[in-house]
Amino acid sequence: MAADDGAALTIREVLAPDTIFANGNILTVDDRFSVANAVAVRDGRFMAVGTTKDVLPLAGPRTNIVDLEGRTVLPGLIDTHAHVERAGLEKCTVRLNDVRSVREALGRIAEYAATLRKGEWIRGGQWHPVAQLAEGRFLTRKELDSVCPDNPVSLPIGHFTLVNSHALALAGITKNTLDPAGGTIHRDELTGEPSGILEEAAEDLVQSLLPGWSDQQRDEQLLSAMRLFNKFGLTSAISAAVGPETFRAHQRVRMSGRASLRISAMFAPTGSLNPDVTIDEWEAFFSKIGVASDFGDSWLSLSGVKLQIDGGMTLRTAAMRDGYPGDPLYKGTIVIEPTRFNALVTIANRYGWRVGVHAVGDAAIDRVLDAYQLADGERSIKGRRFVIIHGSLMRRDQMERAKRLDVRVDAQTTFLWDKAGAVAGFLGKATADRAFPMRTMIDVMGLDAVGQGTDYPINSLNPFVNMYVMVTRRDKDGILYGASERITREEAIRLYTSAASRYSFSEKQIGSIETGKYADMIVISDNIMRIPDDLIKDIQVLRTIVEGQIVHEGTDHSRLGDA
Structure with a gap:
């Protein structure tokens, strides 16, 4: 029966793709690194991959046709090691990743402190003072005290956290405090007083005092983080060290249907990478948890323990x-x-x-x-x-x-x-x-x-x-x-796609543009296989698509002649 009277749909219409992306330079990253011109997407999966001439006839009257205008397409990219949740903390932390001197860093911290009430924690986003500051060093406790004496400070670096005197006092850390197992409280060589640098397990002495986020805050932070990942063409990620509270937030976001980034989590059962439990407690946990690695679905799973x-x-x-x-x-x-x-x-x-x-x-x-x-x-x-x-x-x-x-x-x-x-x-x-x-x-x-x-x-x-x-x-x-x-460029692309998908045993679902796999792909500003080496770093993501749905659209800043 024809569909023009609105009473029923023809078989062709029922089986037609939801969307066809045509006239592109589609790097499928299949076993042969084949190049296609068009893909058809139906119910969130690739229904057909081939030439525009072959794929366009599959369209039904309700199929959306997208003209790629020669743009290059890659499978959705997969970051195999990122701390996803931290991408959502920008509004809750002092931003230091772009400062270039001690003076600029202290000025930024002072400005942030002025927005807080007395006694509120100053939390830092990730940065690397040794690599990025002209002075090539950490900030000292006294320097932090000079700009925020009334607020405790916790500035994580990665293996180290910088704190001020207020934070040390709240944690009860004095010259007589012993180093915790697996950590170091750095001290002044002359006085023995804590210098404000906490290394590895010693970081927990202060970080454990930070007030927790509400469920709503955690969920919104994750959603914000996912949008940032999508902006860079990332459709999946291995989240590097996920504690129980963060995993629960991921589960809430996944169940709400709002996730735009596939997550496979490296689980940190105690929230720490050097778990503060006895060996017997560690075994009791795993013997009773009832799940193992790779439990989950295409949106959220457990990849292992970190x-x-x-x-x-x-x-x-x-x-x-x-x-x-x-x-x-x-x-x-x-x-x-x-x-x-x-x-x-x-x-x-x-x-x-x-x-x-x-x-x-x-x-x-x-x-x-x-x-x-x-x-x-x-x-x-x-x-x-x-x-x-x-x-x-x-x-x-x-x-x-x-x-x-x-x-x-x-x-x-x-x-x-x-x-x-x-x-x-x-x-x-x-x-x-x-x-x-x-x-x-x-x-x-x-x-x-x-x-x-x-x-x-x-x-x-x-x-x-x-x-x-x-x-x-x-x-x-x-x-x-x-x-x-x-x-090679092909190898670099594979490390972000087909090879990366194997981390979470997802190679049959994602990592390449092939019939039956999830329709995760990105449209980029330039032909990554043709532009000069120096321009690879400047490629922009014009569109990120996860399971057939657009989750990011960017601005086209491509160079004429390179597409």
């Missing part, structure tokens, strides 16, 4: 096989006793949980591989995709060992964009040159065993800046670091 073994190479705390230049006895920081660490990994594995461990230095990576091998002896980890998170200074012998254990690495080459100088300053230029050795990783382990993320907000969320660094090995000042570790 732990930490060392610090960071940009803060002189990465655990190294060899001593640091100028200080051969110092080899970085191991934040957890090895026997305890091995037990945490083994127990999680025993109950079906995949493990991902923050490991930056080569000595730290050795310890993680040791723990994984020990766990494998009890219950095989093969095919389970256990993760080395960062793997920043991984060596070839470790890559070969990881391959034998079937362990993947999820790296963040974008650290080199604005922090390579800090790495070179702490560890030497030769070590900075071998940081994030993506060429070697791909050659030894295989591209599907590797992924890329940003560790946002420690680094820029922009995936095209990250791809630029992977392809050129140049930082923001044009300095070259390790030319032999350059990779």
Whole structure:
């Protein structure tokens, strides 16, 4: 029966696509890296992928036809390591990620303090004073006291938190306070008084005092964060360290139907990457929780449990096989006793949980591989995709060992964009040159065993800046670091799409533009395969589509002739 009388729909109309995107340069990122011209989307999935000539006839009278006008399309991008919830904190924290001097930072904090009542906490967003300030150092407690004596201050950096005297007093931290296990209260060398720098587990002494967010605040923060990720073409993310309260917020957002970013969470059961529970309590938790890794759906799932073994190479705390230049006895920081660490990994594995461990230095990576091998002896980890998170200074012998254990690495080459100088300053230029050795990783382990993320907000969320660094090995000042570790543009794209999807065992659902997969894709301003290397970092996202729905539309600033 015809549909023109409104009484019924024809079979063709029932089966017709909701939308057809035509006349594009569509990089499908399938096994052959095929290029298509058009895709048809129906019920949130790709119904057809091919030429405009072949796909357009599928249209029904209600099909929306979108002319891409030759624009380049990629699958939705996947960040395999980002602290998603922190992207929603901008309105609740003092913004310091763009300050360039101690004076400017203190001025920004003073301005923010003026908007608060006496006694309210000043919380900081993520920043990196050593890398971004002209002085190349942390702020001192006395400097913070000078601009906000009446408000406690907590400024996280990543492995460190800077605090003022008010915050130290509230936490009861004095010169007589002992360092907590896995942490350090930095002190004045002359007086022994706390300096206002708290490292690793010591951060919790102050951060545990911060007032919690309401459910509504958490939900709105997550929604804001998702919109920011969508702006950069991200349709999925591995959220790097999700505590129980944040996971509950993700669940509320998912159940409300408002999510615009697929989340697979690396779970931190106690909220800490070095869990403050006994081994018996750790086992009791996993034996009773009743779920394991990869439980969930296409919008929200549990990817594994997250732990930490060392610090960071940009803060002189990465655990190294060899001593640091100028200080051969110092080899970085191991934040957890090895026997305890091995037990945490083994127990999680025993109950079906995949493990991902923050490991930056080569000595730290050795310890993680040791723990994984020990766990494998009890219950095989093969095919389970256990993760080395960062793997920043991984060596070839470790890559070969990881391959034998079937362990993947999820790296963040974008650290080199604005922090390579800090790495070179702490560890030497030769070590900075071998940081994030993506060429070697791909050659030894295989591209599907590797992924890329940003560790946002420690680094820029922009995936095209990250791809630029992977392809050129140049930082923001044009300095070259390790030319032999350059990779191709196709490989860089795959690390954000088809390879990245494997982290959460989602490769049959997302990561490429193929019939039957979810219609996650982005339209970008320029042809990433043709423009000069230097312009990759400037690519803009014109449209982000998740499950067939537009979740972001940007402004076209493309260069004529490059599309």
